[in-house]
Amino acid sequence: MTATTTAALRSAEQVVAPADGYASDALARLGDPHARLLAGPAEFGHEELGAHEVRLGALELPSSAGSRAAFVDLISAAGINGRGGGEFPLATKMRASIGAAGATGRPVVVVNGSESEPASRKDRVLLERRPHLVLDGALLVAAAVGAPQIVIYLHASSMTTHAAISRAISERPADEIARILVTTNDGGFVAGESSAVVSALSGGRAAPVRRTQPAAASGIHGRPTVVSNVETLAHVALAARFGASWYRSAGGTQTPGSTLLTLAGGLTEPGLVVEVTGAVDFATLLTTFGEFAGPPRAILLGGYGGRWVSGGAAWNVPIDRGLLRRAGVPLGCGLVAPLPASACGLEVTVRLLDYLADQSAGQCGSCLLGLPRLAAQLRDVVDGVATRGEVRRILELAQGVSGRGACAHPDGAVTLLESAFEVFRDDVRAHARGRHCSGRASGWFPLPGDMNLTDLS
Numbered sequence: 322m323t324a325t326t327t328a329a330l331r332s333a334e335q336v337v338a339p340a341d342g343y344a345s346d347a348l349a350r351l352g353d354p355h356a357r358l359l360a361g362p363a364e365f366g367h368e369e370l371g372a373h374e375v376r377l378g379a380l381e382l383p384s385s386a387g388s389r390a391a392f393v394d395l396i397s398a399a400g401i402n403g404r405g406g407g408e409f410p411l412a413t414k415m416r417a418s419i420g421a422a423g424a425t426g427r428p429v430v431v432v433n434g435s436e437s438e439p440a441s442r443k444d445r446v447l448l449e450r451r452p453h454l455v456l457d458g459a460l461l462v463a464a465a466v467g468a469p470q471i472v473i474y475l476h477a478s479s480m481t482t483h484a485a486i487s488r489a490i491s492e493r494p495a496d497e498i499a500r501i502l503v504t505t506n507d508g509g510f511v512a513g514e515s516s517a518v519v520s521a522l523s524g525g526r527a528a529p530v531r532r533t534q535p536a537a538a539s540g541i542h543g544r545p546t547v548v549s550n551v552e553t554l555a556h557v558a559l560a561a562r563f564g565a566s567w568y569r570s571a572g573g574t575q576t577p578g579s580t581l582l583t584l585a586g587g588l589t590e591p592g593l594v595v596e597v598t599g600a601v602d603f604a605t606l607l608t609t610f611g612e613f614a615g616p617p618r619a620i621l622l623g624g625y626g627g628r629w630v631s632g633g634a635a636w637n638v639p640i641d642r643g644l645l646r647r648a649g650v651p652l653g654c655g656l657v658a659p660l661p662a663s664a665c666g667l668e669v670t671v672r673l674l675d676y677l678a679d680q681s682a683g684q685c686g687s688c689l690l691g692l693p694r695l696a697a698q699l700r701d702v703v704d705g706v707a708t709r710g711e712v713r714r715i716l717e718l719a720q721g722v723s724g725r726g727a728c729a730h731p732d733g734a735v736t737l738l739e740s741a742f743e744v745f746r747d748d749v750r751a752h753a754r755g756r757h758c759s760g761r762a763s764g765w766f767p768l769p770g771d772m773n774l775t776d777l778s
């Protein structure tokens with residue numbers, strides 16, 4: 322963490338007095354009555370259309386020009402921002418798409434269900450357990466921007482998800498079924514990045530492309546394309562039914578609406594998806610779902626290309642996307658992974674960095690060559706064979722890699738590395754003096770291939 326970030330996190334702690342306490346009932350699991358996205362049945366299997374409509378009411382799509390414009394205003398008033406990582410306002414994307422329609426073709430809506438973050442499960446849980454929320458959201462956005470087609474973009478390994486969403490689509494009216502296409506990609510970590518999604522759906526590789534225009538203006542075959550994360554669209558389904566004020570009545574002071582998190586690392590149920598519906602801090606989250614008597618040494622936030630923060634600095638900070646983003650610690654895909662007491666943060670980092678280096682789409686030199694070099698040099702640090710000069714040069718090399726790629730993949734990897742050097746400074750010194758750690762990290766920070774999280778549900 323940079324000095325500014327640390328200061329920002331500290332000031333967030335000061336703004337919100339921990340003495341007020343945070344309610345653990347602001348944390349919901351699947352089936353909890355006070356949940357929003359995760360409300361409904363807790364038992365295994367997807368919620369069928371009939372049950373979904375009994376619980377939430379039938380869907381009304383905006384059909385006139387006036388109701389379509391009013392719907393975009395509602396999304397704007399609700400303050401629905403993207404939940405795939407970038408937190409971009411959905412209404413802005415929709416307006417860009419509406420503005421570009423005609424000149425470049427009719428818009429398309431893409432449900433980004435790639436969920437390429439290895440430990441993240443929130444999108445899968447929604448697609449498998451609450452598929453009609455996601456379908457409703459996609460149909461609403463499509464109606465508002467005038468998109469005749471909806472594409473659901475999944476990873477090829479998500480067979481359970483594919484089966485669940487296909488079954489849910491088959492329950493919808495025939496005119497809706499005819500408009501929805503489910504497609505899969507067999508790409509890696511970067512296949513879910515929006516330009517990679519557009520490239521794959523235009524017949525190219527599922528790899529990022531340097532673009533001059535956003536997908537909302539010119540996406541699949543040049544058509545305006547609203548690429549939205551699964552969770553984002555599920556929020557739309559609720560805001561459309563209950564209105565902007567209701568939507569804003571949940572969430573933190575800086576972020577309207579509830580937030581889904583996937584838990585990993587040293588928590589009792591890694592892979593559990595939790596919904597934050599109100600004011601809650603990391604202390605409440607970690608003591609509710611883990612055996613923490615006090616702050617862990619560190620927490621990895623936002624994904625494997627996210628940021629390590631010191632557990633002590635984060636402990637009393639509210640889980641609020643907007644506030645965390647402003648503090649320089651974005652929640653990204655919603656991953657919260659405290660470092661287990663017996664794990665070495667540098668060992669975990671080098672394992673994740675190796676993975677991220679391997680996931681480069683191989684198109685930009687700084688990413689293709691820079692990430693493996695960074696991973697190898699960090700391995701030398703962990704193995705105690707790097708000189709002090711070499712340790713310093715890793716951070717210089719990292720600076721040269723960040724911001725140079727066609728997509729943000731290398732930036733995420735560099736953020737992971739730099740934040741590890743800040744939070745695990747003492748470990749860097751200890752490893753330089755010969756400390757050797759066992760390297761156990763796999764169960765806590767899963768990678769594709771070493772743990773079958775994908776089809777567990």
Ligand SMILES: Cc1cc2nc3c(=O)[nH]c(=O)nc-3n(C[C@H](O)[C@H](O)[C@H](O)COP(=O)(O)O)c2cc1C
Binds near residue numbers: 435
């Ligand atoms: C390397 C990389 C991988 C990404 N993978 C995903 C993904 O698997 N799913 C996703 O929804 N967004 C992913 N994103 C974010 C998308 O580029 C895009 O911002 C998002 O899908 C837009 O939806 P939203 O506005 O609803 O968040 C990724 C971004 C990057 C840089």
Ligand code: SF4
Binds near residue numbers: 530680682683685727
């Ligand atoms: S930065 Fe890396 S992942 Fe992104 S497009 Fe370039 S090579 Fe591919």
